[in-house]
Amino acid sequence: MTARRSSTSLPDSAENRPANRPVGILGACRIGWRLAGIVLALLVCVPLHYVWRTVHYGSPIPRLFLSIAARLFGARLRIHGTPLRRDVFYISNHLTWLDILALGAASGTAFVSKAEVGEAPVLGWLARLNRTVFVSREDRMGVADQINRLREALADNWAITVFPEGTTTDGHSLLPFKTAMLRVLEPPPPGVMVQPVVLDYGPLAEWIAWYGEEPGLDNVKRVLARRGSFRLDIHFLDPFDPRDFPGRKAIAAQARARIVPAMERNLGKPLRPFAQDVPQVGYRPQQPGSTA
Template identity: 60%
Template sequence: MGYLRFSLRIALLFIALFACVPFYYIWRILRLSNPWPRTFLKIAAFACGARVNIVGTPIRRDVFFISNHLSWVDIAILGGHSGTAFVSKEEIGDWPIIGWLCRLNDTVFVSRSDRMGVADQINQLRDALEETWAITIFPEGTTSDGSDLLPFKAPLLKVLEPPPPGIIVQPIFLNYGVNADEISWTGDETAPANAWRLLTRRSSFLVEVHFLEPFDPDHYSGRKNIAAEARRRIAEPLSASLGGKPIV
């Protein structure tokens, strides 16, 4: 049954991909606001078993979402239900197929070593915002198991120093509840092994996407303070979901 579930879910992903990509390029040629990456990601999240409950009100445009990070399926969930683009590590852009899909969704690839490329990255952000109106950053820099919140890496927020004019930051708390440990991708598990485990699950899983109170990054001096404020706001509901466990 695991092989059957895997095959059906992969088939749905490929059907969605082949259905959406031609329309994506048509919309791109016509210079229209492009809904097809969001459509594909929403179907992808469903195919992976995610059943999404939105809590709070997402800002619709000119927004940086800052989110905790448990799994690669976070991208499908957030992209499919908000239309956001993402900031990602530069090396992911070189991955076969995945890098291409990321570019279709206007992903901004950030180099941690190329300090001279910051201006180009800012220009990429502006282009992505014109297309999607929203950008998401996972400042933990990696995935966790949902039982804690890793330190936020301020260098990943260098694109907010200074913030583009008119941009608001809205923290997001992804809550997989009792399924967090099973869905998360941590430790030494390979990407294929994690994908196999997720796509062969017997049942769907609920994930709550909490759009938290937004704030103006111009009120905070520098990316370290922006990161600290976003982390504080995400830590509060995470602690509550864990029965009051302190988040250091």
């Protein structure tokens, strides 16, 4: 479905993003050469990664691959602020699958991802190369194990990113934060900081975002078929000590209180409600009696 906003002269406006719009011959060619570039990058980066791992524990190769992939797909990253490199818990807004490529390239972060991603044949393998921590929102009995895995990841000095909205939006809205995965910060592991992050796709945000009824594959094809490149600004906001805001809800509230004004400064206007007639991508209603 299309987003609810006034018409714009931009060629990549939300009104021009229907899922069934044909990509055309030139679009198919762009998809082809971009995917060929990804295959070539994998053929080079994967062996290098395993060779590196025989000598050192941490490998910079996944970050290099994500940088190449983001650029091949058209993203030109502009980093604002200073990302913490270790012992950091990033909390970010979320628009699309491209967010993962961009944040991984900009900071070397690992991610918290849905368990279904880990089961995907190729995507799951790539995610594991980047030390992704897989969680299942439906596994209420396994929450303690998931929290333990997050704690172990932070203990290894990783940077970890969570998208607490639990789904993707349109770049003009910010949903309430779900706080289940922030239980790892109750209490915070020694030395770990929280750093809010804002992803800003500029005028292209609504067009490039993956939400509503659009299937994921259609979104990928549409983005890869697009001509040219686009700017993606990644704002690493000032970090804060989670010990100053005891409890996951207080930590989430503090992160959101910093992300909202940063997004509004980028947009030049207040955020708007995210009104959808269909469930957002990746969203599943909570079971009665569960907590956010």
